[in-house]
Amino acid sequence: MMRTRPLKVALLGCGVVGSEVTRIITTQSADLAARIGAPIELAGIAVRRPNRVREGVPAELLTTDATALVKRGDLDVVVEVIGGIEPVRTLITTAFEHGASVVSANKALLAADGASLHAQAAEHGVDLYYEAAVAGAIPLIRPLRESLAGDKVNRVLGIVNGTTNFILDKMDTTGAGYSEALDEATALGYAEADPTADVEGFDAAAKAAILAGIAFHTRVTIDDVHREGLTEVTAADIASAKKMGCTVKLLAICERARDGRSVTARVHPAMIPLSHPLASVRGAYNAVFVEAEAAGRLMFYGPGAGGAPTASAVLGDLVAACRNKLAATTGAGESAYTQLPVSPMGDVVTRYHISLDVADKPGVLAQVATVFAEHDVSIDTVRQQGRSQGLGGDTNDGAADAPGGAGRLREGGEASLVVVTHRAPDAALSATVASLRTLDTVRGVASIMRVEGE
Amino acid sequence: MMRTRPLKVALLGCGVVGSEVTRIITTQSADLAARIGAPIELAGIAVRRPNRVREGVPAELLTTDATALVKRGDLDVVVEVIGGIEPVRTLITTAFEHGASVVSANKALLAADGASLHAQAAEHGVDLYYEAAVAGAIPLIRPLRESLAGDKVNRVLGIVNGTTNFILDKMDTTGAGYSEALDEATALGYAEADPTADVEGFDAAAKAAILAGIAFHTRVTIDDVHREGLTEVTAADIASAKKMGCTVKLLAICERARDGRSVTARVHPAMIPLSHPLASVRGAYNAVFVEAEAAGRLMFYGPGAGGAPTASAVLGDLVAACRNKLAATTGAGESAYTQLPVSPMGDVVTRYHISLDVADKPGVLAQVATVFAEHDVSIDTVRQQGRSQGLGGDTNDGAADAPGGAGRLREGGEASLVVVTHRAPDAALSATVASLRTLDTVRGVASIMRVEGE
The missing domain is CATH 3.30.70.260 (ACT domain)
Known part of the structure; x- marks a missing residue:
């Protein structure tokens, strides 16, 4: 049964997520081989600083020449966990051109340019998967693309940024102001030194764009998403919310208009009733509600970030991409047939x-x-x-x-x-x-x- | 782009779920065609009572000869929503032999005989999908089989039977005894006239077997599942639970042993702390926790039964099976390579x-x-x-x-x-x-x- 030709996988980036992906590929190789039908061989890992100590990462696989790596021509799958737009976009394009499927955790790139990447993958007969780009380990993209493929999604409403949820949860439970809560998030490693992407809502907006596109089978980019961060949320706002039996969360909300002719996508702080399941999502956890016509209200909950959870999502996609390579097929590509326009926030x-x-x-x-x-x-x-x-x-x-x-x-x-x-x-x-x-x-x-x- | 040959689909059974499946196939045909890449043609619907009024179901498609229907030889997919072991097992086998993939909502059959059905599907190069067999519309099987395919699941813990959750929720909120709560569940249509399958835990045990097999990549049948129903739960038990800051739920629990060499699967009433997210699952809703090594704790929540939610899960599988037929491929089959034995309850x-x-x-x-x-x-x-x-x-x-x-x-x-x-x-x-x-x-x-x- 087992094919002997190993599937060659290259990794672009070896930070927190990449190291964890490497660890799982090397320590769980027998399980992965059994699930895929052939073993995975790590063909190379592109990094910027090859001399940095990375426990459990084979030093002989490291290279600083990412372009040469994706041009090898014998790769089955390229896993991209670098992030950002360039040089990643060019690397992914090159990987497609050389016949490799791509698994990416790159929400910024997918939200900016998903349509052209999907088109390139389709042109070259390979897969583009990116479950890890939204809500870490929580399966969301695959359920939306596949499990709900026969249903009509009307609304996606969720907490998709752990940093801001940590800050708001702190403000809610301790009465702290925004700056104080941000300082604590930074000290505990929940916020980066430059927290702009999180606190100004850019990260959540990218995820909202990806979710809206998939949920409504149309194209939504980050520029279509109305975005407000949480920097102006005050302790008084949180106290007002409490008086109303509410709490404040930074929500990503994607909706189909009632007439079905357009969609909207937005990210902003909002009050939600304490009785709503999203109100009890604590700390850096993520949770997403999906409302579909037949399915009703579904909720998906879990760790939205972190090396191991993100690696879990990457590995799930990697197994799928490898299975498809073995079967000489590809999974479902982009579905944007509805071409529904995105309405402005005013609507x-x-x-x-x-x-x-x-x-x-x-x-x-x-x-x-x-x-x-x-x-x-x-x-x-x-x-x-x-x-x-x-x-x-x-x-x-x-x-x-x-x-x-x-x-x-x-x-x-x-x-x-x-x-x-x-x-x-x-x-x-x-x-x-x-x-x-x-x-x-x-x-x-x-x-x-x-x-x-x- | 669009293939013109329609995909021929036959439906076995046209009760609450089957009618809803028919309604979606006929009213959402353009969306389904766009998502699949070819239109679906309903080739026939096997029913026992063809003269019963079924709104929106084309009468000319009805037949009482299910065997002849699955033997047509031109079917791409057979959707089975009859339930029970026979004659369904024979019909599914015949469908496979005639080249059709099968989408089933049949937990009893899958929990009794999933391995041989999977083997037959593989032998004939077709798919066997059954997302609807567990927890209605909640995507669980696909996330476990695919999204978590690169992770190691250690535990699945959930409320997978809406009837018993409704009864226990009633007992908890009103102080009612078991019989009184059951009567109300029956009156409201949450419990069947013969509630045995639900209240004695058979339904949940079948789902536990299916979940355990998929989560641990081994074979688990309903006979391997330790089963206790909730008929002996008293108002005093619920009161005791409250004193401990707990509530009582009928749980399905699948666990990998700490040494990793065996698994267990069980269904029984249990006290869980009110702080646990499962404690707040109300009424007939279902929710399942999945604990995986890299992903951490994930929760999936939604309506666990009902015509429309179950139809949503069936349609998701139908789209996947149709896409595979068009691409002349199949999805991932059974993964039971670990061959982990199931330990008895005593362990x-x-x-x-x-x-x-x-x-x-x-x-x-x-x-x-x-x-x-x-x-x-x-x-x-x-x-x-x-x-x-x-x-x-x-x-x-x-x-x-x-x-x-x-x-x-x-x-x-x-x-x-x-x-x-x-x-x-x-x-x-x-x-x-x-x-x-x-x-x-x-x-x-x-x-x-x-x-x-x-």
């Missing part, structure tokens, strides 16, 4: 939680409510809270329906109004906020946050 | 929660503790509680460590002892309970339940 229908600093005098609530009505935004609840002395007693924390905006605040000083809207287009919500800012009685907009998961 | 290492009715007199705790020590079972906690008047005050609900069994109950009447053990082989735990029953001072063993998920 997204969502809810807002808005905190306003207002003058504490008669008619303010009526004025504010009128602005909402003018933009066709329906108010769910209003909570008004005095700031000056003599206020804040019986009105404190009291949520009140605001039918027609006839409420009246006590006179004198300043107060705050917390408004939660019903669902409305994001453009209408933004316009409402812009109008509110022009009111004399509105001293400032303290915070705006979307409410999701209800 | 499972677990914890017990035991409630004893004891004489309320001096030395009882010492006697009881001695029995545990004789069987090398270490006690974690003991809670003693008086039943007769004059007891139950300060000792009530007080958990106390029992170092050496020097405790002493107050004199007179009867009392109860609740013992929670550390981890020990199930055989030692059973032997301990048997010895306890022989003690004069032990009037009865009120309940025994395993504690998992810690």
Whole structure:
């Protein structure tokens, strides 16, 4: 049964993930051979610093010439765990041209240029797999591409960045501010020295682009994804969320429009109810909800990063690519036949939680409510809270329906109004906020946050 | 690009799942064709009662002659949603012999005879897929077989039967007894008129066998699975669990032994801590934890039954089988190369929660503790509680460590002892309970339940 010709695999990059991939390939070789139907032979490992100590990595396999490695012509699969756009894009293209399938963990490249990479793989009759690019070890790409291939996915909603989830979880559980929580994440190794990609939402946006494209069988790039990071989330926002029975998470949300003619993809902080399963996703874990017409609501949960979990996803793809090479076939390629356009953020229908600093005098609530009505935004609840002395007693924390905006605040000083809207287009919500800012009685907009998961 | 020859698909069975499969194939035909690369043609639907009204099912496709249908010779894929062992086994075998791949939702057949079906499929160069056989719409089989193909799974722990989870959830939230909760499940359609397969654990045991075989790359049949249903779970058990900060779930647990040389598979009610994600799985939902060496802990959650969710899983397999037919290839077949034996329940290492009715007199705790020590079972906690008047005050609900069994109950009447053990082989735990029953001072063993998920 077992073919004797080994499958030749080259590795591009040997950092945390690459070392773990090497370790598994070398220590689990008998299992991998049995599962694939032929043994794997590590043909070479391209690295920048060949003299760095890498425990368990055979030194004789190391090379600094990645281009020569992918040009060998005898490779079955190239595993890319370098990251970034160039020189990786060129290396992957070269690997395809020389007949190798590619397994990549590169969310940035796939989110920027997935379509052309898929086209090149198809042209050369090889596979392009990238389960590790989204949510580490959690099987998501394969379930979306294959298990749900006969279903209609309407929504993907998830926590796909462990660093930001760690920071928000810290802020939620300890009351810490953003900077303090970021410092702790950095000290513990959850955040990189330059945390921009994580905290500004670029990493999550890349994953959202990949997930949206696969879920809706269309093409979505990172440029199509509305992106807001969490750097402006304050301890006060987290406290406001708690008052509403919510917590704050940085969510990636991909949705099919109700008329089915377009899709949206976005990443931003949002309040979600504590009863929502995503609310209890702690620390650096990831979890993704998938809502499909027949399947209903599915959730996938697990470690979203780290050397070993990411290596697990890479190895799963490597086994699949090797099996296909042995069978002289390829797996399902890109499916982008729906060609659904990506709508801008303004078309997204969502809810807002808005905190306003207002003058504490008669008619303010009526004025504010009128602005909402003018933009066709329906108010769910209003909570008004005095700031000056003599206020804040019986009105404190009291949520009140605001039918027609006839409420009246006590006179004198300043107060705050917390408004939660019903669902409305994001453009209408933004316009409402812009109008509110022009009111004399509105001293400032303290915070705006979307409410999701209800 | 699109091939014009349609793929011919026959359906065996047209009940709740079959009708939904038919509906999706007929209403989503353009999407399915785009995803497969060729259209699907429904060639025939075998039913027992052709005159029954089935909305949306083309009457001209119905036939009562399932054998003739699978013998047509021009079928690409046969979808089997009849269930049970015969005549289904013969029909599937005949389909293979006539060159058709098979998609089945039949857990009983796969758990009884999966190995020979896999061998027949391989012999005839066709696929056998059965994602729908375990946990409805939740992708589990494909992630285990493919996404985790490069990892080492050590444990699968899950709620795989919605009926029993509904019943236990009811008992937990309302304090209802088993019969009352079962009646409600029946009235709401969550339990069948004859609930035996669910409440005695046969359904979950079949799924455990399938999961264990795939997770550990070996062969496990339902006969290898230790099985206890939930008919003996009482309201008192649920109350005891609550006192421990636990809830009771019917769990399917598949484990690799620590020495890696054998596996176990079992289904039984167990207490799990409320902090465990499985504790919050409500109603008829399913959820499965997978623990793998590199990936860590993954969880898969979703609707475990129902026409539409099961149809979603069937359709995913159908698309895969059709793609393979078009590419003249097959997917990965059975992987049972480890040939790991299945150990008996006695070898499972677990914890017990035991409630004893004891004489309320001096030395009882010492006697009881001695029995545990004789069987090398270490006690974690003991809670003693008086039943007769004059007891139950300060000792009530007080958990106390029992170092050496020097405790002493107050004199007179009867009392109860609740013992929670550390981890020990199930055989030692059973032997301990048997010895306890022989003690004069032990009037009865009120309940025994395993504690998992810690």
